[in-house]
Amino acid sequence: MRHLLVLLCVTGSLQAAPLWVCDGGQSEINWSPETESVQVHLRTPESLATVRASMDQKACARDYYSPTGAMICLKKDLSDMVRWQDDGLVIDNLKRWSFGNQLQFLSGQYRPSLEQTEDGWVLHLNNAVMVNSKTLIQWDNGPIPLQGCEEVTPYPKSQVRIQVLGDQYMRGTLVSAPLPKVAVYAGDWHGGLVLGETDQEGSLTLDMEVGAHNVSVMKLTSSHSALWNDPQSYTVTQRRDNVFRVHVAPVTVRLLSATSVPYGKAVYVTGEGEYLGNWQRATRLNLLPDGRWELLKNLPVGASYKLLVADWTDASTLWLEGQKVSWQAGPNQQIPPLKDYYEVVIEASPSFL
Numbered sequence: 001m002r003h004l005l006v007l008l009c010v011t012g013s014l015q016a017a018p019l020w021v022c023d024g025g026q027s028e029i030n031w032s033p034e035t036e037s038v039q040v041h042l043r044t045p046e047s048l049a050t051v052r053a054s055m056d057q058k059a060c061a062r063d064y065y066s067p068t069g070a071m072i073c074l075k076k077d078l079s080d081m082v083r084w085q086d087d088g089l090v091i092d093n094l095k096r097w098s099f100g101n102q103l104q105f106l107s108g109q110y111r112p113s114l115e116q117t118e119d120g121w122v123l124h125l126n127n128a129v130m131v132n133s134k135t136l137i138q139w140d141n142g143p144i145p146l147q148g149c150e151e152v153t154p155y156p157k158s159q160v161r162i163q164v165l166g167d168q169y170m171r172g173t174l175v176s177a178p179l180p181k182v183a184v185y186a187g188d189w190h191g192g193l194v195l196g197e198t199d200q201e202g203s204l205t206l207d208m209e210v211g212a213h214n215v216s217v218m219k220l221t222s223s224h225s226a227l228w229n230d231p232q233s234y235t236v237t238q239r240r241d242n243v244f245r246v247h248v249a250p251v252t253v254r255l256l257s258a259t260s261v262p263y264g265k266a267v268y269v270t271g272e273g274e275y276l277g278n279w280q281r282a283t284r285l286n287l288l289p290d291g292r293w294e295l296l297k298n299l300p301v302g303a304s305y306k307l308l309v310a311d312w313t314d315a316s317t318l319w320l321e322g323q324k325v326s327w328q329a330g331p332n333q334q335i336p337p338l339k340d341y342y343e344v345v346i347e348a349s350p351s352f353l
Contacts, residue, residue, distance in 0.1 A: 019153050022121060022146035023047075029114065029121065029146075031155065035093060037211055040114060040123055043088035047144045051078070051089060051125065054141040064134035072131050076139050079127045081112050091123070110138050121146040156210045160242040162195075163203045164217050166227075166250040167275070169302035169334075174273060176247060178202025179227075182219040184246075188231050189218040208236050217246050222342035225252040227298055249275055249298040252343040253335060257285060257293040257307055259350065266312040267293040270320065271305030271332075282308060282318045301344075304332040309352050326352040 019038070020029040026043040042048060060073040082091050091112045110128040114121060125141035162184050165176035180200045186193040195215075196204045214231035221227055227250045234244045257267050268282035276299065277283065285293035309326040310318060328350040338344055 017153055019155055020121065020146075020149045020151050022149040024148065027146050029149070031153065032092075037092070038094035038114070040091040040094065040112075041085075041088060042090075042123070042144065048089060050144060051141055054125075059137050059139035061131070061135055061137040063131075065132060072135060072137065074129060074131075074137050076141055077127065078125060078141060079111055082125060091125070119145070121149050156238060157207045158210055158236050158238050158242055159205065159240045160208045160236055160244060161203055161205045162198075162215065162244045162246060163201075164198050164246045164248065165202060167247050167273075167300040168249075168251075169272065169300055169304070172272070172304070174300070179219070179248070179250065182217050182227070182248075185216050185218065187214050187216065189216045189228060208242075210236050210238055212236075215244060215246065217248060221250065221252070225342040227252075249300045251298060251301055251335075251338050253295075253297060253299040253346065254343050255285065255295040255297075255346045255348070257348045257350065258291075259293055259307070259309070259348075259352075260291065261309050264312055265309050268308050268310055268318060269295060269305055270308065272303055273300060275299050276303055276305050277317070277320075280320055282310065282320055284313065284316055284318065299335050301335050301337050303335045305335065306332055307348060307350050307352075329353050 017031050017033070018028045019031050022028070023044045027047070028041045030039040030041060032039050042051075054076050055078065057076050058073040059076050060071045063070045063072050081093055082089060084090075094112065094114055110126050112126055113124045115124065116122075123142055123144040123146060125144065126138070127141070128136060128138035130136050164179045164182045164184070166179045167174055167176050169175070178198075178200075179202045180198055182198045182202070183189070184195045184198065184204050186195055196206055198204050212233060212235050214233055216229055216231040218226060218228040227248050229246060229248050232246065234242075236242050255269060259267050261267060266287070267285045269285065270277045270279055270282040272279065275297075283295060283297070285295045288294050307328040310320075310323050329352060330350075333346075333348075336344055336346070
């Protein structure tokens, strides 16, 4: 395997170093030390012609608010991560998983991506525009296959320790304990890309590629319940002291409120800690067909909370500052410990001030 030197520019910044060279040297998959990301540089006339031709086309979607089902069409512009250079096209800030072959971008879900298939690397110049709150137009200016790719520089990796901690409140203090045998996933755990399982100390140690990663965890706690978290972003550096701490609430809570509220209002819950919004952000309960309000969520045992009534919002959370709120009467409530087989059930019939 050939090794390439990373040279200093006149300005003192680091140049991108090729990881893969494709299309007889006309296309490159590069590593950018400054941004710790992947860059793709296309120079082949066929690829550039394909991109230019796609930009003359339009992408359409049905207007959600149109009573006649009218279509909204936009020109197939390129993402702001894509830029033209004198000798071709450059796609910046791609992030790569060391597990699986999907190269991911830094943020968002429908943006340029690079995928390694059985036939080689394929670049997707994806893009999306939200026209109104309900109409999304999305398109692909590719896919662009990269032919005959050869790896010339290994992608940098570093050791990472992922520690999974279960949270509960004891006398108003958050207490965290290691959770063993929890599966750790790259990205959303629904995708099934398992990195490994925590040991008895709640830790998983492995090598991951340098750059930004999304990590989630999941463990079945019974045939009807599980603990999990949404993907969290972490950045792996070239140091060997990368430690990611993932906090989860091990207990599934079903909060039910038999509360009748005026039209345009909804029942919310807020409380101490990030799980319940730190008394600053409230989570809306869902209205059931029988008229009750329900929240099904993993919450830390012992956490204080209160229900409240406020204006309905389509968003799942509501910032309380500046809101007109009716609070649950009486003292703060607490999430009780697990007594049933798989979840804590709280049935409340509160009055509101």
